[in-house]
Amino acid sequence: MNGKNYIAGSWVEAVGGARFESRNPARFDQVLGAVALSNREDAEQAVAAAKTAFPYWRGLSRVKRGEYLDRFVEAIKAQTDEITRLVASEAGKAYNEAKADVVEGIHMAQYMFGHARLSSGQVVPSEIAEKDAYMFRKPKGVVAVISPWNFPFAIPIWLITPALLEGNTVVFKPSGNTPLVGEKIVECFERAELPPGVLNLVHGTGEDAGWPMVTHPDVEVVLFTGSYDVGSRIKEACVKDYRKMYACEMGGKNAMIICQDADLDLAVRAAILSAFKTTGQRCTSASRLLVHESRMEEFAAAFVAMARRIVIGDPLDPQVFMGPLISESAMKKVDFYNLLAKQEGAQVLLDGGRLEEGAHRQGYFFSPFIYRMAHRKDARVLHEEVFGPHVALIPFRTLEEAVTIHNDVEYGLACSVFTEDYRIARRLREECEFGVGYWNLPTIGAEVHLPFGGLKKSGTGVPASWPLLDLVTHKVAWTVGYSHEIKMAQGLSADV
Ligand code: UN1
Numbered sequence: 152m153n154g155k156n157y158i159a160g161s162w163v164e165a166v167g168g169a170r171f172e173s174r175n176p177a178r179f180d181q182v183l184g185a186v187a188l189s190n191r192e193d194a195e196q197a198v199a200a201a202k203t204a205f206p207y208w209r210g211l212s213r214v215k216r217g218e219y220l221d222r223f224v225e226a227i228k229a230q231t232d233e234i235t236r237l238v239a240s241e242a243g244k245a246y247n248e249a250k251a252d253v254v255e256g257i258h259m260a261q262y263m264f265g266h267a268r269l270s271s272g273q274v275v276p277s278e279i280a281e282k283d284a285y286m287f288r289k290p291k292g293v294v295a296v297i298s299p300w301n302f303p304f305a306i307p308i309w310l311i312t313p314a315l316l317e318g319n320t321v322v323f324k325p326s327g328n329t330p331l332v333g334e335k336i337v338e339c340f341e342r343a344e345l346p347p348g349v350l351n352l353v354h355g356t357g358e359d360a361g362w363p364m365v366t367h368p369d370v371e372v373v374l375f376t377g378s379y380d381v382g383s384r385i386k387e388a389c390v391k392d393y394r395k396m397y398a399c400e401m402g403g404k405n406a407m408i409i410c411q412d413a414d415l416d417l418a419v420r421a422a423i424l425s426a427f428k429t430t431g432q433r434c435t436s437a438s439r440l441l442v443h444e445s446r447m448e449e450f451a452a453a454f455v456a457m458a459r460r461i462v463i464g465d466p467l468d469p470q471v472f473m474g475p476l477i478s479e480s481a482m483k484k485v486d487f488y489n490l491l492a493k494q495e496g497a498q499v500l501l502d503g504g505r506l507e508e509g510a511h512r513q514g515y516f517f518s519p520f521i522y523r524m525a526h527r528k529d530a531r532v533l534h535e536e537v538f539g540p541h542v543a544l545i546p547f548r549t550l551e552e553a554v555t556i557h558n559d560v561e562y563g564l565a566c567s568v569f570t571e572d573y574r575i576a577r578r579l580r581e582e583c584e585f586g587v588g589y590w591n592l593p594t595i596g597a598e599v600h601l602p603f604g605g606l607k608k609s610g611t612g613v614p615a616s617w618p619l620l621d622l623v624t625h626k627v628a629w630t631v632g633y634s635h636e637i638k639m640a641q642g643l644s645a646d647v
Pocket residue numbers: 255301302376432433434435436594595596597598
């Protein structure tokens with residue numbers, strides 16, 4: 152499979168003719184495809200195509216635009232298994248997780264399709280009986296979508312479909328780790344007969360292909376999911392531009408709080424899913440398990456025992472729970488933090504390290520790293536995002552202490568609390584800083600119709616899902632007078 156750019160409805164090579172390879176992280180000798188390696192010129196062509204298509208697209212009715220999303224869903228459903236296998240091979244996600252990624256993409260497109268016939272504005276009262284007042288949404292124009300590899304199918308659809316539904320046109324740069332999945336999304340839109348230029352695809356690196364989109368004067372909105380380092384640069388660039396809007400979803404250092412009265416069977420299973428699904432590479436993964444000290448021994452023993460049973464291997468094998476890390480640099484990062492934990496005084500409970508024998512020889516396989524450590528402000532491993540199967544068990548004594556530890560990180564995305572006491576759950580819900588919270592559930596697995604976004608370094612205040620409909624539109628007031636004379640609000644005189 153080869154990856155090309157898609158500009159103004161045509162599949163094209165990068166202007167400079169360069170290409171890069173997409174490889175399977177579970178078998179790095181397997182090249183999945185050669186992909187266009189784009190630069191500024193390609194990005195500029197894509198923005199120009201999106202700008203040209205905008206007047207036509209915004210001129211269609213919202214319901215008509217929604218119907219394209221319905222056809223898009225049909226195109227996905229016709230090849231769900233093929234797409235799932237591609238996600239598993241290119242992102243290294245275990246088959247069941249790859250499938251859930253595809254299903255999550257379908258759900259978001261369906262949800263936005265449903266929105267097409269829902270109210271897109273408001274009728275509001277006026278002080279004056281002979282006035283009617285309304286709020287309408289107007290699309291902003293060209294929206295840039297820059298998406299990560301870990302949900303290579305769902306996240307682009309989270310970002311693209313609200314933008315399209317509201318009448319914006321899109322330039323899309325998928326992660327350089329998963330370009331072929333990005334390509335599939337665009338192919339499905341092509342099958343849905345989306346008009347040329349409404350959605351454009353540019354492959355390549357963030358620096359050469361993404362940045363020219365972010366800073367392009369004709370791009371009105373930037374929707375980004377990825378690391379804090381990149382997201383904060385995007386935010387800065389947008390803030391400097393007097394009209395550019397942005398929503399960045401970034402990292403997490405998410406915690407589960409396991410209280411004294413917790414149902415440990417539930418908590419252990421939830422912690423395994425939260426820490427090790429997607430090999431710990433979700434922004435919602437839990438890397439801190441705050442456990443009441445009276446339950447620590449019991450919890451740690453059960454958690455480590457279950458972690459030992461995790462099957463690590465080829466994502467296409469249905470027995471496999473954990474696939475590889477995405478890349479060599481991801482592996483180096485996890486290795487670095489595992490070592491750092493030891494240097495910072497961790498009491499290591501499980502450390503299988505890198506797996507290099509037999510079937511694991513050809514991929515970036517890493518086994519779970521579990522340690523116990525008292526909370527400390529100066530321990531980097533308890534504060535920095537690792538994005539891998541690296542998890543700390545941190546004891547606490549009082550709820551107050553649990554809240555303090557929970558909030559003593561620069562991130563605030565996902566949180567889950569385990570308790571049988573509704574008063575405790577409510578207190579934690581109120582006092583912990585997070586955007587996506589759970590009671591007696593894992594920190595992962597949010598559904599598409601809930602707001603998805605974090606506080607502090609995790610987000611920029613506009614969660615994904617329906618709040619994006621606001622970000623990609625301008626809310627305009629429209630007031631109509633029916634009187635034969637001018638009547639003003641606020642008692643303002645109309646006398647001249
Ligand atoms: C992410 O990791 O960037 O809630 C998104 C979840 C998924 C989305 C994760 N639905 O874990």
